[in-house]
Amino acid sequence: MNLRIERVDQTNWRQVTALSVSLNQKNFIESNTYSILEAHSIADWYPVGLYSDDSLVGFAMYGCYENNSVWLDRLMIDQNYQGQGFGERFLKYLIEHLKNNFKIKNILLSFTPSNQVAKIFYEKKGFSNTNEIDENGELIYSYNCSEV
Secondary structure (H helix, E strand, O other), X not given: OOEEEEEOOOOOHHHHHHXXXXXXXXXXXXXXXXXHHHHHHOOOXXXXXXXXXXXXXXXXXXXXXXXXXXXXXXXXXXXXXXXXXXXXXXXXXXXXHHHHHOOOOEEEEEEOOOOHHHHHHHHHOOOEEEEEEOOOOXXXXXXXHHHO
16 A cells, blocks of 8 residues: 655645544534635645545645744545554655655644644644634644654
């Protein structure tokens, strides 16, 4: 299985916006359409499609580099590919990608406090609670790149 990321552009945006999480997850993440619009409106955000071989399986958005940190603002796996380990593999892939492309000490992300699945997932992968809340009421978690 060959994992790769590709910037969202005129060749793949329709396929990326067609990806969807399951119904019970829709309240936990912005739509890919919203994320792509946000990235085009605000500088320094990078929306990417997540590919396994030739199959588009998910979406992520990262950027907003500041204070030796970068945000992994979105990470979603399409409902048809969930439960197959893609979330774990792409999180690891994205961490390495961010460490190699930005001079960072930390990777930040946030999620809704009621999203216990995300909490457990990110904590198992080495993210820790900063005890901060973002402007949307989401918990901010951090991954220390220097400890790995």
